[in-house]
Amino acid sequence: MTWQPVDCHAHTTMSDGALSVAALVARARALGVQPSVADHISHDVVRSLKSIDGVRAYLDTLDHYDVRRGGEFCWHDSLWRELPADLVPRFTHRIGSLHAIALDDGTLVHAFSRRFPPTLSPRTYMKAFIANLERLAREMPVDILAHPTLIAASLNDRPPEEVWRESDEERAVEALYAAGIAFEISNRYPPHERIVRRAVDRGVRISLGSDGHSPAQVADVGRPLALARSLNVPDDELYDPRRHGSKTTAPEHQRT
Ligand SMILES: [Zn+2]
Numbered sequence: 077m078t079w080q081p082v083d084c085h086a087h088t089t090m091s092d093g094a095l096s097v098a099a100l101v102a103r104a105r106a107l108g109v110q111p112s113v114a115d116h117i118s119h120d121v122v123r124s125l126k127s128i129d130g131v132r133a134y135l136d137t138l139d140h141y142d143v144r145r146g147g148e149f150c151w152h153d154s155l156w157r158e159l160p161a162d163l164v165p166r167f168t169h170r171i172g173s174l175h176a177i178a179l180d181d182g183t184l185v186h187a188f189s190r191r192f193p194p195t196l197s198p199r200t201y202m203k204a205f206i207a208n209l210e211r212l213a214r215e216m217p218v219d220i221l222a223h224p225t226l227i228a229a230s231l232n233d234r235p236p237e238e239v240w241r242e243s244d245e246e247r248a249v250e251a252l253y254a255a256g257i258a259f260e261i262s263n264r265y266p267p268h269e270r271i272v273r274r275a276v277d278r279g280v281r282i283s284l285g286s287d288g289h290s291p292a293q294v295a296d297v298g299r300p301l302a303l304a305r306s307l308n309v310p311d312d313e314l315y316d317p318r319r320h321g322s323k324t325t326a327p328e329h330q331r332t
């Protein structure tokens with residue numbers, strides 16, 4: 077079979093997506109894309125899998141389809157730490173997300189909140205963001221960092237090349253490289269080219285993600301693929317859990 081891109085990150089009605097698993101698979105196949113389901117597994121997303129029994133039922137459902145079995149876990153939430161060992165190898169890949177950043181005093185700043193703490197400077201926020209990212213890379217058993225450049229919405233009116241210092245990008249890329257975590261090029265939250273180039277130059281694996289929730293979004297990885305190709309990433313080096321495996325389900329992680 078000729079190579080087809082893998083959409084490692086998409087949602088179904090089992091969390092906050094609009095498509096059933098069958099419809100997601102059909103949509104991806106129609107676009108010539110290999111599908112994954114990666115629903116939210118977190119106490120802190122409104123429509124999400126919130127229990128271990130729910131995760132087990134989710135994986136049971138996915139077993140009925142020819143689809144990669146992912147999950148998107150919030151770093152700031154506890155559920156990923158509670159996953160029992162027997163469920164771990166049933167995921168083809170796991171995704172970590174920085175949907176909220178813990179400041180030094182423990183305050184959580186949610187990416188989608190309109191209320192950015194008035195006394196918090198963008199620089200202090202970015203320092204905390206990078207510190208959270210580094211801890212995620214050290215502690216969280218995931219294969220992919222979702223939408224690595226998703227930051228608090230109120231900072232999005234400034235160019236990302238200003239909000240992100242080059243030293244921030246270097247630390248983020250180095251943390252992912254050291255942990256063997258892939259950098260997602262998200263179609264929903266597109267990263268600026270400079271940081272993707274830095275990740276590629278460092279040898280960080282690249283992953284494509286639609287982060288699709290609606291029928292039109294699911295499996296749409298055309299722009300992420302074009303960006304990866306423009307940076308000379310070979311197609312078959314783009315992350316595919318079936319081809320490259322999962323660092324989180326490698327034998328040393330499977331022992332109970
Ligand atoms: Zn996300």
Ligand SMILES: [Zn+2]
Nearest residue numbers: 085087148287
């Ligand atoms: Zn997502």
